[in-house]
Structures are given as structure tokens and as C-alpha cells.
Amino acid sequence: MEHRSLILLGLLMGQSQHGYQINEFIERNLSTVTDMKKPTAYATLDKLNNKGYIDIQLEQEGNRPTRKVYSINENGRKYFYELLLQNLSSAESVNYQGDIGLMFIDFLPMDQAIPALQERLKKNKKLIDRFSQTPSHGIRTGVNLAVEHKITMLEAEVTFLEKTIKLLQSE
Numbered sequence: 001m002e003h004r005s006l007i008l009l010g011l012l013m014g015q016s017q018h019g020y021q022i023n024e025f026i027e028r029n030l031s032t033v034t035d036m037k038k039p040t041a042y043a044t045l046d047k048l049n050n051k052g053y054i055d056i057q058l059e060q061e062g063n064r065p066t067r068k069v070y071s072i073n074e075n076g077r078k079y080f081y082e083l084l085l086q087n088l089s090s091a092e093s094v095n096y097q098g099d100i101g102l103m104f105i106d107f108l109p110m111d112q113a114i115p116a117l118q119e120r121l122k123k124n125k126k127l128i129d130r131f132s133q134t135p136s137h138g139i140r141t142g143v144n145l146a147v148e149h150k151i152t153m154l155e156a157e158v159t160f161l162e163k164t165i166k167l168l169q170s171e
Contacts, residue, residue: 002083004036004044005053009072009080012054016071019045029143032131032150045070053079102164114168121161128154 007030011022022045023038030036036044048054053076057069072080098120105113131151137143 003034003087004040005048006080006083006087007034007036008041008044008048008070009053009076009083012070012072012076013080016057016069018059018067018069020067022070032134033146048076052076110168110171114165117161117165117168121158121165124154124157124161128158 007026008022011017011025017025019038019042023041026034026036026041045054045056049056049070053073055071055073057071059067059069061067101116108116128151131147131154134147
């Protein structure tokens with residue numbers, strides 16, 4: 001939950017927002033760093049409120065249904081900085097689901113395994129192209145760093161796959 005809390009508190013650091021705004025921003029702009037869904041975001045916001053990190057105000061506009069507006073408070077700011085420092089200083093072991101296939105590649109004939117890896121290579125190159133087209137965020141460098149990190153990790157995967165394919169072709 002800590003990474004979800006960090007995302008939500010970080011979004012509230014800029015301004016108070018209602019749940020729809022938060023979820024729209026996550027869906028449109030943060031899909032490269034999180035797969036958080038709306039129900040999870042709302043549940044996490046409720047937990048943050050129950051723990052005293054955010055405040056909720058009800059807002060009524062015209063005939064629209066009442067909306068909750070979420071705001072970070074002083075305790076939330078302290079918690080945000082704590083989570084941010086933990087996140088920035090942590091090393092993580094990433095589990096790639098594709099490694100499972102690599103573990104069992106010996107059970108496939110190479111004339112099937114190599115084309116599968118070539119397809120994976122092609123898909124990773126497309127992802128690099130897609131992320132490379134992400135517009136630069138001039139106001140804050142953090143978004144740019146997150147996109148650059150994603151590209152760098154994909155480039156490492158491409159390098160690994162090219163090397164692996166060559167090795168398997170030479171055997």
C-alpha cells in the first residue's frame with residue numbers, strides 16, 4: 001500500500017482534488033508506473049483519511065451529486081516525505097514474468113524458442129518507441145526521470161534479448 005499512498009499523497013501535494021480528477025490523472029499519465037485501479041485508489045484514500053493524513057470535504061455543484069474533495073494535511077505532508085525518502089533510497093528486486101519462460105526454455109526446440117524471443121524483442125522495441133514519444137514535462141523533472149528509467153530498463157531488456165538470441169543461434 002505504501003507506493004499507492006505515495007502516489008495519492010504526491011498528487012494531493014499540488015492541489016486538493018476530487019476522486020475523479022485523481023483517477024483520471026492516474027489513468028492518463030501514470031500507467032507507466034502504476035496499475036492502480038479506481039476502487040483501489042478510493043480505498044487507499046479512505047485509509048489515508050482514517051489515519052489522519054488527508055482531509056475530506058464534501059462539495060456540491062448545482063444538480064450534480066455531492067463529491068468528496070481530498071486535501072493533504074500537515075500529517076500527510078510529513079508522511080509523504082517519509083514515504084518519498086524511503087522510496088527514493090530503496091533498492092528493489094524486480095520479478096519479470098518473462099524470466100519464468102527463460103527458466104524452462106530448454107524444453108522447447110530452438111526453432112520455436114528463438115522466434116518467440118525475437119517476438120519479445122520486437123515488442124520491447126515498440127514499447128521503447130512508445131515511451132520515447134512521451135512529451136517532456138517542463139515544470140517538474142520527476143516525471144521525465146520516471147519515463148527515462150522505464151526506457152533504460154527496456155533498453156537493458158533489448159540488449160539482453162539480442163545477446164541471448166545470438167547465443168542460442170550459435171549453439
